[in-house]
Amino acid sequence: YTVAVLPGDGIGPEVTREAVAAVDAAGAAHGFHVRWSTHDFGGVAIDRHGPPLPDATLAACRAADAVLLGAVGGPRWVGGAETPETGLLAIRKALGLFANLRPARVDDPALSPLKAGIAAGADVLVVRELTGGLYFGDKVEGDEEASDLCRYSRGEVERIAHVAFKAARDRRGRVTSVDKANVLATSRLWRRVVTAVAADYPDVALDHMYVDAAAMALVTGPTRFDVILTENLFGDILSDALSVLPGSIGLLGSASLGDGGPGMFEPIHGSAPDIAGEDRASPAGAIEAAAMMLDQLGETRAAGALRQAVAEAIAGGVRTPDLGGTARCSAFGAAVRGRID
């Protein structure tokens, strides 16, 4: 396989380094080889080249089987015309990554901010539409007045709905579509299209929920959800709310997928500039992102081996500071590699 690595900013380089090494170890054990190439993206690309997504980086991503991203952003680049965040939106659009998959599972309810009895057993996948809605509609900037347009087409809703229903088949067979159909025209279209697509999946149960009610339910009863299907901005908010329920966002990864082209895989944590370069970040989220990448490439046994190794390392007491331990980023990575078979 060919994988384009975009280490990005802050702790991005140190966590992707461990993820790359973990995949190499899994490849050696499971009989595949990855050809890695590393490219500037985000703040580091702004500093070196001007734009956060240089043409050469995009070309390398297009030519790859998958993209592994670290993290982008930091206070240095806030307020510019081109920011690491505009680079992120640009690469999602350019690669057609319309489906963002963000799973979170509560393994140890003691670590959750929710009462253990409420958190126990929660296992939710947010399927977020990633290239439409308010993020990409026409914008009018202004000091007296400003506007953003939220637009969705039937086709955009259909294709993300299929992703959610298919994912539900491999899980517990339930999709909750989240919208604000009592207020928004785009949500009314969303609800009609999702309901129509559901007819193709008689084995999957569908219900609809308003976004405000969903925000409450994630806190009061997250176990009621299996797959949450929602549009771009609601997905941004709800997937972040979901991500804190397991107790450490350092463990979570996300996948952004298009139609046939390379997918992009990243930990959900940010660039954490305050601890960058100190070898203190947890690479577990980046390794989970790499596991999602291997799943996508068809190397599901190697993906399972990565996850198993992370779980064993943590259970064996190798813990980074976010989990209350003192293990270094590099030491955690080595512990994972040593447990891959």
Next chain:
Amino acid sequence: YTVAVLPGDGIGPEVTREAVAAVDAAGAAHGFHVRWSTHDFGGVAIDRHGPPLPDATLAACRAADAVLLGAVGGPRWVGGAETPETGLLAIRKALGLFANLRPARVDDPALSPLKAGIAAGADVLVVRELTGGLYFGDKVEGDEEASDLCRYSRGEVERIAHVAFKAARDRRGRVTSVDKANVLATSRLWRRVVTAVAADYPDVALDHMYVDAAAMALVTGPTRFDVILTENLFGDILSDALSVLPGSIGLLGSASLGDGGPGMFEPIHGSAPDIAGEDRASPAGAIEAAAMMLDQLGETRAAGALRQAVAEAIAGGVRTPDLGGTARCSAFGAAVRGRID
């Protein structure tokens, strides 16, 4: 005072009945008198008159010193061209109610869905812009494509910012403005205007947060917030997430205020059609809404007496089913009246 009562649908009539009686008792004890008039609004108005907000109802509200609302909505009216929800949006716009105040305080951390150590001490006021943004922008309905426009003007942001900064002065002096300025043009205008307004309030601390980070922080550390200032849709989502933290949404009220005209006061719970007419709902939220109304009318001692009476009734074991008890709606109302002095 003249107050227009809009009991609305579901449990609305039974809870407002107790709130009205509680205010009458407080008026007798504190030397004021309220002239109540009751009007159809919401689903009940659709059934009787056609529109959810009949002209006569709106005229009565305009002529009143305040509006006390129960709750609107129910499965019977879903999907119509005019719904109870469109009535709610129409009355907010017609009365110019641009400021929605939704306070929530964790009194008993044992009742919170959050771990007690995280919830203890949380005391947050959401100041939500209520007549702009995606709710009221141009809409294009469609089966192939749909859109909603999010628009804000400088003046709309300024006036709600002033509400938030003033509220913070009477609290702990801290405003967190929530936006999505890394993506939305309206959020960038929002952030600039809020920052400019802050110059008038050197005694209030201001910080800015992205909406996704705010959704996480409400779950992982709600005590970091004092006043949250945000636009209409973000406020809808975040205030609902906040509202579950105390453990029972049955206790909370909200105020919607304009510029000089009558304000509208309502419990934050919905119409709960499943238990309507069974005398099982808690009127505590409606009584809290009435207390917020008395505060606004300048009867702050009577407002305090209402809150005190509710707290004493609950502490004395008079609890409706949402708090684990068996007290009826009417019995709880009587217990509150009996404790007003």
